[in-house]
Every structure is written in structure tokens, then in C-alpha cells.
Amino acid sequence: MTAPADANSWQAIHAELMRRIAERVWQPGDPVPHEVDLAAEFGCARATVNRAMREIAQAGFIERRRKAGTRVALNPVRRATLEIPITRIDVESRGMAWRYELIERQFAHPSQIVAARMGLAADVRLLHVRARHFADGKPHLYEDRWIHTAVVPGALDADFSAVSANEWLVQNAPFTRGDVTLSAANASTIEARLLNTPENAALFIVERLTWHAFDPITHVRLVYAPGYRMEMTI
Amino acid sequence: MTAPADANSWQAIHAELMRRIAERVWQPGDPVPHEVDLAAEFGCARATVNRAMREIAQAGFIERRRKAGTRVALNPVRRATLEIPITRIDVESRGMAWRYELIERQFAHPSQIVAARMGLAADVRLLHVRARHFADGKPHLYEDRWIHTAVVPGALDADFSAVSANEWLVQNAPFTRGDVTLSAANASTIEARLLNTPENAALFIVERLTWHAFDPITHVRLVYAPGYRMEMTI
DNA sequence: CTCCATAATATGTGCAGACATAATAACGCA
DNA sequence: TGCGTTATTATGTCTGCACATATTATGGAG
Numbered sequence: 380m381t382a383p384a385d386a387n388s389w390q391a392i393h394a395e396l397m398r399r400i401a402e403r404v405w406q407p408g409d410p411v412p413h414e415v416d417l418a419a420e421f422g423c424a425r426a427t428v429n430r431a432m433r434e435i436a437q438a439g440f441i442e443r444r445r446k447a448g449t450r451v452a453l454n455p456v457r458r459a460t461l462e463i464p465i466t467r468i469d470v471e472s473r474g475m476a477w478r479y480e481l482i483e484r485q486f487a488h489p490s491q492i493v494a495a496r497m498g499l500a501a502d503v504r505l506l507h508v509r510a511r512h513f514a515d516g517k518p519h520l521y522e523d524r525w526i527h528t529a530v531v532p533g534a535l536d537a538d539f540s541a542v543s544a545n546e547w548l549v550q551n552a553p554f555t556r557g558d559v560t561l562s563a564a565n566a567s568t569i570e571a572r573l574l575n576t577p578e579n580a581a582l583f584i585v586e587r588l589t590w591h592a593f594d595p596i597t598h599v600r601l602v603y604a605p606g607y608r609m610e611m612t613i
Numbered sequence: 614m615t616a617p618a619d620a621n622s623w624q625a626i627h628a629e630l631m632r633r634i635a636e637r638v639w640q641p642g643d644p645v646p647h648e649v650d651l652a653a654e655f656g657c658a659r660a661t662v663n664r665a666m667r668e669i670a671q672a673g674f675i676e677r678r679r680k681a682g683t684r685v686a687l688n689p690v691r692r693a694t695l696e697i698p699i700t701r702i703d704v705e706s707r708g709m710a711w712r713y714e715l716i717e718r719q720f721a722h723p724s725q726i727v728a729a730r731m732g733l734a735a736d737v738r739l740l741h742v743r744a745r746h747f748a749d750g751k752p753h754l755y756e757d758r759w760i761h762t763a764v765v766p767g768a769l770d771a772d773f774s775a776v777s778a779n780e781w782l783v784q785n786a787p788f789t790r791g792d793v794t795l796s797a798a799n800a801s802t803i804e805a806r807l808l809n810t811p812e813n814a815a816l817f818i819v820e821r822l823t824w825h826a827f828d829p830i831t832h833v834r835l836v837y838a839p840g841y842r843m844e845m846t847i
Numbered sequence: 848c849t850c851c852a853t854a855a856t857a858t859g860t861g862c863a864g865a866c867a868t869a870a871t872a873a874c875g876c877a
Numbered sequence: 878t879g880c881g882t883t884a885t886t887a888t889g890t891c892t893g894c895a896c897a898t899a900t901t902a903t904g905g906a907g
Contacts, residue, residue, distance in 0.1 A: 613791035
């Protein structure tokens, strides 16, 4: 391979700096040499060192401030990246057959909690879509969604019987910001029936609220069948 | 007119490209103009456009391949970054008082599941540390941890009664890689007692396995008291 | 000694040019 | 026609330089 050829690549420098941090050559709280000095040491341009250090800073291992310099983070906040795919893709990528079933689609008043989270008046009417996703024929996910049709008028023409609201929105209602909340809850009577599981079973729950600028697009509560595990790496 | 002075900043270009993607100027699957052309359009250097597009690609909105070019992602995989702070900091940042209690610290054989996950033989002995974290006096988190002292010999001298294993490891056992699994489970008898909650209550569970190169450092199972919500933004 | 204006400095970013790399497109040969 | 070689091309990265910006350090006035 091109072994020492990339000795000056930002990735090689990234790796070397990470090694020094991991092996305590630079202790937590210690200052890290300046970009100019490191560039001289590695015999490369400052921009290359900057690229490497920027990535390390993004990962939370070092803290940088103009004029003050760079130091190894004392309490490195571990950042794990969670990938949130479309449910269909998620199921299929696990090698299972995906099926989708629309339960309900109608206008209604959301609960006060949902309305408050979306920053909407309590008497607003939203499109309420409830559906189930199956993996290999077994209930996998119960989706309870509220769509703000004032912001996504196209949703009025979609019936969500063939294409899931999940997928339709990804394709048709791009969002600029989203809040995700993960939690656990005991299965309610309805949830237990829909997911074919005992009442009070522990369920993994994802709530997602997406915005386009300052307008709430949709609030969805995803209730996964027992056994669901969400995996990510640091 | 220095108004468009930052018009050339990579962030301004980033915002403009994101706008075109969000507003469907470039449809999903569509090719995005080449860096050179965009640089000409914005009147900036190609490196600046590259910086903007690199960030967008990292966020998953576009896909880039040499020679093939850039296109808007068809099924944008949303990447959310989850920040995992030290528990003490997490509790204190929510304005609550943090207290820590060591339950047990002894060498033992891990369960087959844990040993397998860590890639260790079934008969290995690991340091087993169990502890509770309190928030405002109420049980907040039950921590069940296995430490591979062959990799972290310093842990032999730490008693974990004052400093939590959580915090000690962050400070003394840097890791290069970590696997995180999120799930939900019903409270076992022991967990219910330790967290002062009814048996079978739904609990939010984080399992984390960290590695230094190819050596497993520690496996921890964090069991949160009911009501815990993990929040993140996209 | 305190406070405020000013200088110094490390990082942040931009530019133009060059070469590297990966992957596709085109071509030529059998 | 089919296949392997070669050209082409868009992105990936590096360099050297310059200026911008955010902070800290300095020093002078009161």
C-alpha cells in the first residue's frame, strides 16, 4: 500500500495526535503544541495540521480557543453518532421482510402535550396518522404521527396507505432541524395489542419533532416492539 | 457593500446549498453542479465550496464519488449526534445534586454474554463494580460494570468509593473505540429495589463497550430510573 | 491599585495552484 | 461482439501565503 506516502496526510497526523492523547503523552488539561510548531515537526503546511486538529476538536478530545490555544479536554464529552434511517430501509437492511399497515388517517386535535411541544395552539387540527410496520410478519413498530398540514399541504393529497408517512415526509417535507428524545415506557393496552406483546412490557420509544425553520412539521412517536436495540458507535 | 463579504464564507455557501436541497431546487437523486462551477457561481475558490460540500456530505444530505460527481441523497440517513457526558456532570447540569454510592467491588467471572461481547474467554476474571448514582437524593442510575484489569492495571489501585468508575475510567483509561446499545427492559427484582421503583417498570438502558485498539477495556450496563429521557438534535 | 485602551497572538478561514486518486468513459484489438 | 487498456474527469488533499477574529497580555492614565 501507500504506506509512508501519506505520512503528511491529515489523517496520518490525526492518528498521531490521537495516539499522543490516548497514550497520555499529552495529559488531560495539558496544552497541545501550536499549529505552527506541529506543522514544523511534521514538515507540512499549517492547514494540514489544522484539518487534523479540527476533526479531533469536533470529536471532543481537545478544546480550542483563539489566542488561548489548544488543550486536551478534561472531561471529554463522548459523541456518538446515531444513524436514523427510514424504517423500511432499517428493517430490510437487517435482512427481514418489511410490511406496512395504515391504521388511521384523519384530522383531529392533538393532545395538549403534543400541541405544546409543537408550539401550537390547543385547538389546532392536525392530520393524525397511525400505522404499524412489520418485520418478517411480526409487529415491529407502532407509529403515531401528527402532521402540520398548514406547513406541508401536500400531505392532504397523500393517503399513506401504500407509502408510509415516514417515507413520504422524508421525500416531500425536508426539515431543517429536529429534536429527538429516547425513552422507555410500559406498554399501554392499545400498544400491547398492536405490538402483540404483554401489557406493561418495556418498550423502546423514539419521539421526533421536526421543524422547517420555525414551523413544526411533524411530531412522531415511534414505539418499538420488545427486543429492539438501537446501536451506535463512538 | 461588505454585506456579501461573508457571502464567500464556506458557511454562507453551506447554507445556500442546504437551502437548495431543502427547497427542492435540486431534487433527491439529482446531480449537484460540480465544485468548479459552484466556485465560479459564488466567485470563490474551489476549496471553499469543497469545505461546504464536505460538511453536507458528512451530514448525509448528498453523496459524493470521485469522477461520478455529487448527487442529492435519495434516502437521507439522518445522523444525530448523541453527547454522552459523565453522569455527575449530566446530573449537575440539570440543576440537581449528585451523589454516588458504591455497592460492590470485587473480582468475579462475568456472564457468558458479557464475556462474549468483550471477546474474552469464559473463565477470565474481571473487576466487577456496581454502583448507584443519585439525583437530588433519589436513585437515578444503576451502574453494573466489568473492567478488564489486564488492560487497565491502574484500576487495581482505585477503590471507586469516592470517584465513580465512570469518571475514573474517563480520566485514566482512554479508549479508541466504543459500541453503544440503547434499549428498554422491565425492571428485575434487584433493579427495582435499587432504583426504588415497582418491579417490571420500563427502564431505559445504555450498554457501552469500550476498546483500546483491539483490547476490551470495560463493559458497562447503565440502568436509568423511570422517567429518564435522552435528548438529542438532528 | 484599578480600569480601560491597545498590542500581541493562536486559531479560523480564504485563495490560487498543483498533484493524487478513484471511477467512469472511450477506445482499440482480437 | 466482448474485453482489457488507456484517457478523462470530479473529487480529495496539500502547499504557501494572506488576512480575519477572538482573546489574552500589556501598559498607561487616573
